[in-house]
Amino acid sequence: MLDIKILRNNPEIVKESLIKRNDKFDLDAFLALDNIWRNKLSELETLSARQNILAQETQLLIKDKKDPKSKIEESKQLKSQLAELEKDFAQLDIDYKAKLDWLPNIVHSSVPVGDESKNELVSQYGEKPDFKFKAKDHVTLAEELNMVDFKAGTKLTGTNFVTYTGDGATLERALINFMLDLHIKEHGYREVSVPFLVNSKTMRATGQLPKLKDDMYNMSDDDFYLIPTAEVPVTNLKRDVLLDESELPIYNVCATPCFRREAGSYGKDTKGLMRLHQFDKVELVKFVKPGTSYDELEQLLENACKVLELLKLPYRVVALASGDLSFAAAKCYDIEVYSPGIDKWLEVSSCSNFEDFQARRGNIKYKDSKTGKREFVHTLNGSGLALPRLFTAILENYQQEDGGVVIPEVLRGYFCGHERFSR
RNA sequence: GGAGAGGUUGCCGAGCUCGGUUUAAGGCGCCGGUCUCGAAAACCGGUGUGGGUUUAUUCUCACCGUGGGUUCAAAUCCCACCCUCUCCGCCA
Numbered sequence: 053m054l055d056i057k058i059l060r061n062n063p064e065i066v067k068e069s070l071i072k073r074n075d076k077f078d079l080d081a082f083l084a085l086d087n088i089w090r091n092k093l094s095e096l097e098t099l100s101a102r103q104n105i106l107a108q109e110t111q112l113l114i115k116d117k118k119d120p121k122s123k124i125e126e127s128k129q130l131k132s133q134l135a136e137l138e139k140d141f142a143q144l145d146i147d148y149k150a151k152l153d154w155l156p157n158i159v160h161s162s163v164p165v166g167d168e169s170k171n172e173l174v175s176q177y178g179e180k181p182d183f184k185f186k187a188k189d190h191v192t193l194a195e196e197l198n199m200v201d202f203k204a205g206t207k208l209t210g211t212n213f214v215t216y217t218g219d220g221a222t223l224e225r226a227l228i229n230f231m232l233d234l235h236i237k238e239h240g241y242r243e244v245s246v247p248f249l250v251n252s253k254t255m256r257a258t259g260q261l262p263k264l265k266d267d268m269y270n271m272s273d274d275d276f277y278l279i280p281t282a283e284v285p286v287t288n289l290k291r292d293v294l295l296d297e298s299e300l301p302i303y304n305v306c307a308t309p310c311f312r313r314e315a316g317s318y319g320k321d322t323k324g325l326m327r328l329h330q331f332d333k334v335e336l337v338k339f340v341k342p343g344t345s346y347d348e349l350e351q352l353l354e355n356a357c358k359v360l361e362l363l364k365l366p367y368r369v370v371a372l373a374s375g376d377l378s379f380a381a382a383k384c385y386d387i388e389v390y391s392p393g394i395d396k397w398l399e400v401s402s403c404s405n406f407e408d409f410q411a412r413r414g415n416i417k418y419k420d421s422k423t424g425k426r427e428f429v430h431t432l433n434g435s436g437l438a439l440p441r442l443f444t445a446i447l448e449n450y451q452q453e454d455g456g457v458v459i460p461e462v463l464r465g466y467f468c469g470h471e472r473f474s475r
Numbered sequence: 476g477g478a479g480a481g482g483u484u485g486c487c488g489a490g491c492u493c494g495g496u497u498u499a500a501g502g503c504g505c506c507g508g509u510c511u512c513g514a515a516a517a518c519c520g521g522u523g524u525g526g527g528u529u530u531a532u533u534c535u536c537a538c539c540g541u542g543g544g545u546u547c548a549a550a551u552c553c554c555a556c557c558c559u560c561u562c563c564g565c566c567a
Contacts, residue, residue, distance in 0.1 A: 093527060097536045104536090107548040111495045120547075127547040294485055419485075424506070426485095426524085 053412040054155055059083065069158040072165050072374035077155050089148045092141050099134050103127060153262055157409040159374045160346075160383040170373035174385065177357070178366030181392055185453045189393035190444040191324040194220060196455055197473050199447075200325070212314070212329050214440075219473045223446070224332060226466030227439055228307045231334040231359055235436055239355045241305035241336060246285035248308055249276040254288045257414030259380035259406075266315050278311035282335035283433045287410055290339055295418040295429065301340040301348065305436065307332065325440035326398070332439040338432040339416065342408065345430035346383075349405040353385050356401045356436040363460045365445050366390040368397060382407045385434075389441065393448035398441040403434030 059066055063079060070077055106127040113120040159165075164172045181187075194200035199220025205213035216224050235241040255261040255277050260268065269278040279285055286306050295302075310333050325331075336355060340348045353369065360367045372384045381404035388397035408428035411417070417426045450458045456474035459467055 090527070093536085097527065100536060101534095103547085107495080110547050114495085124547045131547075296485090419505085 053152065053409060054158065055408075055412070056086070056152075058158075059155075060086065066155075066158060069374075070156075072159045072163075073156055073377060074167065074375045075156055082151055082155070085148055085151065089144055092137075092144055096134070096137050096141050099130060099137065103130050103134060106130065150262070153256070156377075156379045157382050157406065159377060160405070160407075162371075163377065163383050164371060164373045166373045167375035168373060171376060171386075172371040172373070174369040174371050176366075176368040177361060178364065178390075180366055180390055181449055183392065183451075183453075187392045187395075187448065188451060188455070189324065190391070190447045193393070193447045193451055193455070193457060194324075196475060197447075197457065199223065199473065202324070210329070212327060214325065214328060219467075220443075222467065223443060223463070223473075224439060226463050227442060228332060228334060229466065230463055231436055232305060232307055234359060234362070235305040235334070235336060235355060238358070239303070241303040241355075244286060244289065244304050244306045246282065246289070246306060246308065248279050248285075248311075249274075250279055250285050250288065251275050252277065254284060254291070257291050258284045258287050258410050259378075259413065260284060263379050267313050269311050269313060279308060280312050281310050281433075281435075282306040282308040282333065283337060286335065286337040287339075287416075287431055287433065288414060290416045290429075291414040293416060294426065295339065295416070297341075297418050297421055300418055300429065301338055301344065304337045305334060306337065307334045309333075310438075323394075325444050328440055334436050334439075336403075336434050336436040339429045340432065341418070341420075342427065342430050345405050345407060345432060348430075349383065349385075349403060349432055352432055352434045353387070353403045356387055356403055356434050359437050359442075360387070360389055360400075362462045363442075363446065365442075365449055367400075372402075378402070378404065380404075380406050380409050382409065387435075387437070389445040391441070391445040391448045393451070394444075398445060400437040400441045400445070401435035404432060406431045406433075 054066065059079070060083070063083060067079055070079060106123050110120045110123045110127065113123060164170045188196075191200075191202070195202070197220070198218050199216065201215040201217050204215040204217075208215070232243060236243055249271065252261055252275050255268070260277075260280060264280070268280055271277070285308075286304050289304075290302075309330055311330050314327055314329060336352055338348055338352060357367065357369065367387055367389045370386045370388060372381075372386060377384055384402055384404040386399050387401040387403070389400050390396075391398050407430050410431045411428035416429050416431070418429055419425070420427045446460060447457050450460060452458060452472075454474075456472050458472050459470060464471065
């Protein structure tokens with residue numbers, strides 16, 4: 053949610069941002085609606101004020117043992133008038149708020165303008181492996197090493213669900229623990245463990261609703277949704293909370309499964325582990341003071357990159373162009389790990405600054421000691437990292453000519469010191 | 476799932492029986508002041524949130540878990556729902 057005052061006073065800023073995003077939100081129509089909304093509101097409030105006065109006057113007349121009949125008559129008339137007006141306004145208000153819900157965040161000035169093709173390479177780390185043999189893809193490797201049972205997932209649930217088996221299951225768990233430990237011990241994050249089902253109010257605060265409704269699994273009987281990312285429950289931990297300034301910044305880390313319907317993406321990069329309906333992810337979430345959020349974003353990005361550096365995997369960082377930004381983000385970096393078997397850069401993290409967009413929706417504030425006022429915090433999050441593609445990159449980067457896979461050094465502690473996955 | 480108790484403006488907490496000087500008491504916290512070398516304590520004063528309006532002062536509306544209802548008037552009465560706690564049942 054944007055500050056409505058920005059829309060009213062500086063609509064050109066919002067318009068420019070919408071153009072950058074290639075978003076078709078009709079701002080002029082909304083501002084016209086806003087005008088109507090405000091007029092109706094003051095009309096309603098004028099009558100309410102009169103009604104309040106009449107009630108007071110009635111009370112005084114009764115107290116003085118005088119006849120309040122004429123006041124009561126006027127009030128009764130006003131009441132029916134008010135009821136009608138209230139009904140109209142309630143409908144208008146619903147439309148108004150619903151429209152506002154569809155307005156995306158303002159693009160930060162540092163974001164490259166354009167569609168996906170304008171994404172900018174920010175940095176690159178490591179070298180692509182130089183194999184003296186033909187590299188296999190992760191599907192082949194995982195099946196040969198009995199680390200993933202692709203068919204079992206399909207049998208149990210449906211397409212694009214997988215089952216990790218043996219060393220595969222252990223590798224998943226090892227990666228989760230490795231990343232959690234890193235962020236907790238080295239980067240100062242506090243771990244939280246949250247529900248995987250959340251209600252619609254929670255989904256709305258972080259911006260998944262209304263826009264991404266069709267991308268989520270919904271338990272219609274209970275107004276519950278399966279979380280598409282830990283960002284949702286973790287950010288909402290502070291929903292409707294007035295934070296103490298001394299608590300900030302708050303850094304949270306959380307490992308959860310993520311559930312995504314991926315509606316409409318069938319056939320697109322769906323081979324193997326590339327696009328699953330359920331996958332695990334370690335998520336970093338920050339609540340910070342407004343002035344610091346862009347420095348915090350850079351740090352968050354570094355924290356996520358550290359995982360790949362310790363795993364000795366080649367990666368690059370891309371600054372997303374305005375047209376590629378998600379609904380709630382003002383700025384976002386993607387981290388892409390290189391995977392030689394399929395010869396692709398795989399997105400394993402998106403690190404975003406939402407500024408006060410989510411904080412407004414979720415009413416997350418702190419009392420600022422300088423201004424003495426309640427201010428919205430800024431929220432940020434980034435994957436640190438998503439599992440399946442990381443799993444993929446490990447198999448494909450660490451594969452050997454004999455079909456085995458060397459276990460990255462930093463993970464060997466989770467495998468009793470073993471150095472390889474082999475057949 | 477059943478029974479009982481409860482949800483009040485940052486926090487605690489009164490008010491609900493009997494609807495109307497409650498624009499929600501009081502305390503804590505916070506801000507300012509007196510005192511002090513400084514601080515603490517004490518004392519004095521101020522201090523809810525959100526919306527609309529206004530250059531500003533102002534004025535005004537809404538908010539006592541949520542949504543309805545009764546009434547000239549609802550924190551207070553009625554209905555439904557949500558949540559919390561205690562006990563019982565069931566259960567990993």
